[in-house]
Amino acid sequence: MTNEELITELTTIQPNLVPEAGGEWPNFFVEAADWPKLAQALRFKDDLFFDYLFCLTCVDWKTHLAMVYHLSSTRHRHNIVIKSKLNREKPEIQTVCDIWRTAEFHEREVYELFGVNFLNHPDLRKLILPDDWVGYPLRKDYEDPINMIKL
């Protein structure tokens, strides 16, 4: 599907999607509550068939956090970016590791580095940092006077 077709198709499935201009691939903002339903549709609808989650990350915008999911289809070869704004104080979003299994580790990484709580994740623990680590290092206001070198 071309980018224009993808935009029309997705706005029919989920009318309250907010498309974002710019970027190489279609960008959409989705409400965190609508994300599980949309993820199911993206993965299992035959003409969309986004079976490959190639990048899962988070961006700290100081006022809010934004989850970023880069999806690709190995059958149709189209790409899409889904974003979701989360409350910085209590960031919560449904896990997608039952749909794309690679998300299990990537979500654990985002959990410890940004503090996003993934609901219904089977094993949400720290992956890279020690268990007693305090704070979320990739947030913009993170301070570590001992280990951080400021340039």
Added chain:
Amino acid sequence: MIEEIGTTEQGDLIINVGPQHPATHGVLHLVITLNGETIKKIEPHLGYIHRSIEKMCESLTYRQFIYTTSRMDYLSSHINNHGCALLVEKGLQIEVPPRAQVIRILMDELTRIASHILWWGAMAMDLGAMTPYFHAFRERELINDIMEETCGARLTMNYQVPGGVMADIHPNFQRRVKDIIKQLYKKLPEYDELVTGNTIFKARTQGIGYLSKEDAISYGVTGPSARASGVSCDIRKLYPYEGYEKLNFQEVMHTGCDTYSRYLVRMIEIRESISILEQLVDNIPEGDYQAKTKAVLKLPKGEFYTRVETARGELGVYVVSEGGTTPYRIKFRSPGFSNLCALDHMTRGQKIGDMVAIMGSLDLVIPDIDR
């Protein structure tokens, strides 16, 4: 982590492999639940060499951040640098001169050959064969010599700059590349004789570590490990960059889905890379090796994503720019981290002795996983 050794209530044995263990090729720590000799679960504990490259890059300029990626997957550091340089060029719409493009591809393929050859030696050593390791290092040294002569370094080359390469190739470069091609043609049949057709090697790898096509995609496995499961995922073919579309080479695929197929895919990929070298080594166009760029680079506001095919799979570089001289947020989608996701799934129900073979066939490089 000592308290994790012991037995569970069901009578399963919990053992630790690593963080210091020859078979993990670095500081990877695996907590394995065993029922007799059969693996029930593998739980990787990461972070022993986590340097938070992503955070570091937020305070480095667009000229500097490229070189932190050499320290991620140190066996394909040139290709990592390539991905970052491509991103800056994409953001600023810098046209790379044809000479620089060809030099970049030549270096990429030399890196890939060196990486695969080292993997071949290490894989055989994991399974108890010592000799291949020395054979592998003999050829890899020659490639490192080429790198040293032209880039000034053997492992972390740091040869890429936004807009081209840092310096022109050494006058000996073409002759040396032709020598290594000749040498590899002579030695690759020896490699096959030593390992590929070896009965013990086959018995230990065939039918071990099955990874179906659907699972490979779902776990985000890329590179030779996924292509051995029949997933077409070569970025050089699917999203060509730097003129790969003009070259004549095959995307190596296999449908065996086991450890032996992953071995075969890499062995054929070495030959494909040699064929790319042959096509280009005598056709390096004359001209500049670097485009003229501004001293201070500022990426426009927005988001950029590039992907390149490293020796291990797809490396994605995702940059969020606020229009300044440093990235606002940077994310490296490293192939090693995603490939590791599948390790638990692939080893369940297998014997503990086969775990080493399966892990070897995924070609994990630990700094690439930890970043």
